[in-house]
Amino acid sequence: MQTTSAPLATIASLAAHEGQTITLRGWLYNLRASGKLLFPIFRDGTGTIQGIVPKAAVSEEVFETLKNLTLESSLIVTGKVRADARAPSGFELDVEGVEVIQKVPEDTPFPIQLKEAGVDFLMEHRHLWLRTPRQSAILRVRATIMRAAAEYFDTNGFTRTDPPILTPNACEGTSELFEMDYFDDDKAYLTQSGQLYIEATALALGKVYSFGPTFRAEKSKTRRHLTEFWMIEPEVAFLELEGLLELAEGFITHIVTTVLAQHRSDLKVIGRDTEKLEAVVAPTPTTNNSSVILSEAQSAQSKDPEGSGPANAAPNLSATKPASGAANKFPRLSYDEAHAMLEDAFAKGLIETRHKDGDDFGSPDETYISSQFDKPVMIHRYPSAIKAFYMQPDPIDPSRALCVDVLAPEGYGEIIGGSQRVDSYDLLKSRIEAHDLPLAAFQWYLDLRKYGSVPHSGFGMGIERAVAWICGLDHVRETIPFARTLNRIYP
RNA sequence: UCCUGAGUAGCUCAAUGGCAGAGCAUUCGGCUGUUAACCGAAGGGUUGUAGGUUCGAGUCCUACCUCAGGAGCCA
Numbered sequence: 001m002q003t004t005s006a007p008l009a010t011i012a013s014l015a016a017h018e019g020q021t022i023t024l025r026g027w028l029y030n031l032r033a034s035g036k037l038l039f040p041i042f043r044d045g046t047g048t049i050q051g052i053v054p055k056a057a058v059s060e061e062v063f064e065t066l067k068n069l070t071l072e073s074s075l076i077v078t079g080k081v082r083a084d085a086r087a088p089s090g091f092e093l094d095v096e097g098v099e100v101i102q103k104v105p106e107d108t109p110f111p112i113q114l115k116e117a118g119v120d121f122l123m124e125h126r127h128l129w130l131r132t133p134r135q136s137a138i139l140r141v142r143a144t145i146m147r148a149a150a151e152y153f154d155t156n157g158f159t160r161t162d163p164p165i166l167t168p169n170a171c172e173g174t175s176e177l178f179e180m181d182y183f184d185d186d187k188a189y190l191t192q193s194g195q196l197y198i199e200a201t202a203l204a205l206g207k208v209y210s211f212g213p214t215f216r217a218e219k220s221k222t223r224r225h226l227t228e229f230w231m232i233e234p235e236v237a238f239l240e241l242e243g244l245l246e247l248a249e250g251f252i253t254h255i256v257t258t259v260l261a262q263h264r265s266d267l268k269v270i271g272r273d274t275e276k277l278e279a280v281v282a283p284t285p286t287t288n289n290s291s292v293i294l295s296e297a298q299s300a301q302s303k304d305p306e307g308s309g310p311a312n313a314a315p316n317l318s319a320t321k322p323a324s325g326a327a328n329k330f331p332r333l334s335y336d337e338a339h340a341m342l343e344d345a346f347a348k349g350l351i352e353t354r355h356k357d358g359d360d361f362g363s364p365d366e367t368y369i370s371s372q373f374d375k376p377v378m379i380h381r382y383p384s385a386i387k388a389f390y391m392q393p394d395p396i397d398p399s400r401a402l403c404v405d406v407l408a409p410e411g412y413g414e415i416i417g418g419s420q421r422v423d424s425y426d427l428l429k430s431r432i433e434a435h436d437l438p439l440a441a442f443q444w445y446l447d448l449r450k451y452g453s454v455p456h457s458g459f460g461m462g463i464e465r466a467v468a469w470i471c472g473l474d475h476v477r478e479t480i481p482f483a484r485t486l487n488r489i490y491p
Numbered sequence: 492u493c494c495u496g497a498g499u500a501g502c503u504c505a506a507u508g509g510c511a512g513a514g515c516a517u518u519c520g521g522c523u524g525u526u527a528a529c530c531g532a533a534g535g536g537u538u539g540u541a542g543g544u545u546c547g548a549g550u551c552c553u554a555c556c557u558c559a560g561g562a563g564c565c566a
Contacts, residue, residue: 030527037523054523070517086524106517109501114527115515116503120558176564193566218564219492231566362562405566414566462566476566487558 006078012046014091017081021096024049027131028073030114031066038066040095042077047265048133050087051079051095062098072110072131074101126482127491137266138478141259142467146211148258149232149461152251153209158234161201161208163194169441176218178227190215193460194233196390196445199421202235202456203448209234221486222363223475224413226464228484235458241392241402241420244457245332245378248406248416251461252376253328256281259470272472276410279374284329330375335382335400338369360386367411376415380404389431392420392455404459412469418459425449 009022026044033039036055041048055063069075079093086092104110111121112128122129129135150160166180166188182188194210201208211232218225234247256277259267267274333341342355342365351368355361360382361369370377381400384393391401403419422428428449432442439446467479477483482491 032525032528033522034525034528035522037525039525039528041526050526052524056523084524086526088526109517111501111516113502113516116527118503118559120498121502123558214566216565220562220564221559222561225565229566360564417566460566465566 009081010046011042011044011049014049014081014089014093018083018091019081021078021080023076023078024093025076026074028069028071028075030071031069033067038063040066040069042075042093043131043133045136047089049089049091049093051077051093053095058095058097062095065098065100066095069100070104070106070109072128073103075099076101123477123483123488124490130481133269134271135478137263137269138467138471138473139481140266141263141270141471142463142479144259144262145255145467145470146230146232146463148255149251149463149466150209150211151258152254153207153232153234156207158207158209159201159205160211161198161205162210162212163191163197163201165191165212167191169438176216178215178217192216193231195235195458195460198233198235198458199445199456200448202237202458203452203454206238207234207236219486224465224468226476226480226483226485229476229480230463231460232463233458233460235456237454237456239420239457240455241380241404241457244418244420244459245330245380245404248378248404248418248459249328249330252330252406252416253281255466256470267471270471270473272470276374276472277470280376280409281328284327328375330378330406331373332378332380333369334380338379341369341372358383358385363413366407366413370407370409370413371411374409376409377407378404379407387419389435389437390419390421390428392422393427402457406459406461408465408469410469410472412465415465415469416459416461418457420455420457423449423453423455425453 006021006023009017009024011024011026014022024042024044026042028040029043029048030041031038032041038051038053038055040051040053042051051066053063053066076099077093077095078097079095082092082094083090084092110128111125112132130139153160166182167190168186169189177189177192180188180190192214194212194214198208198210209232212230213228214231215228216225217227234251236243236247239247260274260277260281264274267277338361339355339357342351342361345351345368346354351364353362353364355365361379369379380403381394381397382403382405384391384399384401387401387403391403394400394402401419404416405414406416406418407413408415422431425446429439429446432439432446464476464479467473468476471479473479477485
């Protein structure tokens with residue numbers, strides 16, 4: 001077998017090798033046989049292609065080797081690339097030679113079947129499940145989402161400053177944190193957010209972001225929760241809430257645009273309806289929709305360039321607009337407007353439980369609200385009482401926090417949570433005390449308000465929820481190579 | 492922590508309280524254009540665990556274990 005004489009190629013690049021004899025290195029994904037004609041399907045990590053092996057066209061050895069080969073055996077195959085209308089990808093491989101690297105034993109066949117399988121079984125075999133085309137496609141899209149997210153900040157003047165993963169204590173209690181011994185008598189906790197630390201780096205560097213894993217020991221068992229997940233968090237000095245909303249719009253728009261540009265075929269394998277994603281990044285039409293008018297009024301305020309003081313002097317934020325110049329506005333609702341929408345829906349019998357004014361929104365509430373729009377919806381100014389201690393009160397109504405939750409469309413729920421931060425030393429100190437948090441542990445955080453405090457804002461986006469939404473998945477466990485959930489830490 | 496549901500062949504699932512079954516996978520045989528191929532045959536079982544009711548339990552009862560979906564909480 002002269003399998004190494006032909007040039008190496010990947011399946012994804014076969015269109016460029018039509019008519020040539022090439023070598024592929026990969027695995028046997030499936031095998032069909034029809035008498036003296038074999039149809040092996042090869043995969044190599046970049047895609048799959050069907051090979052054609054007529055008994056009369058190859059040596060007895062090659063035919064028998066392939067005929068008896070087991071699924072997921074590793075191999076090197078040589079063949080000629082030929083366009084064929086019958087092939088899903090448009091190309092087939094006329095096999096000329098094959099070299100088996102390792103044959104999967106017949107008595108221990110590859111456990112992941114092409115037919116249906118249950119969640120428990122698949123998760124128990126996650127290390128092998130990853131080989132299936134759909135799972136591979138999801139991981140490729142995830143990689144692009146992570147790259148595009150970092151790229152958006154990298155090209156807009158942000159400096160990446162990653163916070164520690166081991167932290168001395170919680171920012172909001174320790175019950176949701178993973179605890180571990182830290183030498184002698186100390187305890188350490190796995191971070192649940194780098195926010196407090198990047199507030200410090202933002203005041204050092206202006207515009208910063210962090211990107212890394214975070215951990216929550218919440219006993220949540222839902223399609224939206226992992227105990228270990230990745231979060232990307234920007235934090236910007238001299239940025240107020242309205243600017244933060246624009247930042248989130250530009251950020252999400254860039255990510256979705258990039259995925260649509262680079263992963264059409266992967267999204268097709270995953271089964272994603274890309275029209276829903278096109279709608280997200282479509283330039284905002286001028287309409288009479290009240291929430292759009294509201295958002296334009298607000299952004300007009302915040303865009304006032306040298307206007308009302310240092311608070312609006314966020315540097316270069318115009319650079320975060322889409323390069324095309326076309327504005328992509330997401331609908332914006334205040335907490336009160338969202339509550340009114342839910343009241344209306346309850347009155348019409350569209351939701352089962354009535355939302356109580358002053359309470360946070362539940363999952364069914366978020367699902368209803370986001371289903372009213374084809375773009376992500378931004379809900380701002382929640383009651384301070386149900387939000388974190390570090391959120392700046394709205395000067396117009398101090399009972400409201402200058403915060404925002406971004407809900408993904410199609411019922412995917414919250415993917416971004418952010419706020420303008422308290423910048424007054426005295427207010428922050430009283431908030432820490434009111435929340436019964438240990439003042440000593442927050443001394444460094446209070447220092448940030450003592451030495452040149454400025455208005456500043458930031459948000460965090462959970463990568464897995466964003467991937468689940470963009471890929472149209474029904475559970476975040478498929479968005480990360482090895483999901484960590486309440487009941488599973490294997491493999 | 493609470494609510495709901497599910498555990499039967501390697502996988503996905505059937506089985507009125509009365510003989511433990513099918514499809515896929517595996518093995519063997521057939522088929523020169525198959526698209527999760529198809530056709531024929533074979534092997535494959537401590538019905539999650541421990542008790543209980545009954546002439547008889549996969550099926551009914553109790554406890555426990557495991558998993559799933561949801562609530563709360565969050566990204």
